[in-house]
Amino acid sequence: SEKVEVIPLWKSNNCLSILKIIHYIMRIKPDIVHYNLSLSVFGRSRIANFIGLTLPFITRLLGYKTITTMHNFPETINPETAGLKRNIINITGLFLATKLACSSHIVVVLVRSYINIVRRRYNKNTVLIPHGAWFTEVKPNYNIAPTILFLGHIGPNKDLQLLIDSYRKLKQQPKLRKIRLFIVGAPHPIFPEYIKMLKRVDGTEDIAYMGYIDNKEIPKLMEKVGVIVLPYKACTGTSGVVHLLAAFGKPIVASDHLEFRELKKEGAGIVIVKHKVEHYTKTLKKILLSNNMAKQIGKANRKFAEKRKWSIIARKYLKLYQSLIK
The missing domain is CATH 3.40.50.2000 (Glycogen Phosphorylase B;)
Known part of the structure; x- marks a missing residue:
């Protein structure tokens, strides 16, 4: 589409490349910055994920209207599923990173049951917008196959x-x-x-x-x-x-x-x-x-x-x- 431009800015596990996002935002000065995040979206590196999850906080601090769609939260997963051992440092780090990721003007969750958790712990201005479904243009075939x-x-x-x-x-x-x-x-x-x-x-x-x-x-x-x-x-x-x-x-x-x-x-x-x-x-x-x-x-x-x-x-x-x- 002429109205959509995809610009690759960062690489997995690369902290410096993640920070390039902020540089680009300051260059184009968008009306809204919308982040689509999960706790491990930036790779296997704990440092890279922490830096990446601070982006909404930095963006809002710079004066831009910011939205975060957050897919998961420390309270709803085991730390191991984010590639982390269960200890006080990782649990505290996950909480702080999530707090920063949810410091946008609006947080969107995809699961209704998450709303109260997020409003209580991270951001009162939280709304539900469900995940979208693909392939609705395809005719379904209800016959069973082995x-x-x-x-x-x-x-x-x-x-x-x-x-x-x-x-x-x-x-x-x-x-x-x-x-x-x-x-x-x-x-x-x-x-x-x-x-x-x-x-x-x-x-x-x-x-x-x-x-x-x-x-x-x-x-x-x-x-x-x-x-x-x-x-x-x-x-x-x-x-x-x-x-x-x-x-x-x-x-x-x-x-x-x-x-x-x-x-x-x-x-x-x-x-x-x-x-x-x-x-x-x-x-x-x-x-x-x-x-x-x-x-x-x-x-x-x-x-x-x-x-x-x-x-x-x-x-x-x-x-x-x-x-x-x-």
Whole structure:
């Protein structure tokens, strides 16, 4: 678009390159600076993340109207999911960095349950704008296919071993011997070591590790998928994967976490199970062997995606921008 210009300014784990953002802001003098942040967005380095998360504070201090969309908070994650050990220094550092990141004029959260935490601890001027959903222009296919899909960044909070163990038990079932497992996504930049485990299982027992795929390839992939599985040990905010794939009308099975419960309550087609192999195996078997059940859950996902299409979410942000520059 002629109205959108993308300018790469910083590199992961590079403190000096992160500070280039401030230099550029001072040069172009924007009406609004909108940061889209998570606790580990700037890389594996604690120093780089701390410096990056101070940007909203510095920007506001320089006199610019500032908004922060914050995806997660120390109170809602384990420090380990941000690449940190649980100790007083890291916990204090996370709190201070989050306080600075939330020092914008307005903070946007994506999970309704986070609002009270943020208003109480970080910024009273906090609002909810949900995550947007992709692919609402694609016609959904509610027919079940004998393929299980995991998609997303891969790190310690994604329990792929549980998924593989459950898949192997399913494959022992006479009616499910032809099922396949697709694992799609790159290891999280903070945890590159997970690639070894993925390469070890790729090509065995009808398991395919496909690595990262571009968004334009997702509709073709979803034609082969019957059910999406999100076996998370912990969530680091609302699920981007749910919003990415809901419009395709496929059922989703996920572990029992606040963020998934909230999405289900708001209409998403998610079956929530205990984070145990036997519970995943039992639920996946029911869905894979029941077209009616899969279709019913899938239709809920499609309806959920329609309510959160990006055009609707964009209008919410536009109103927010207009309120800030009045």
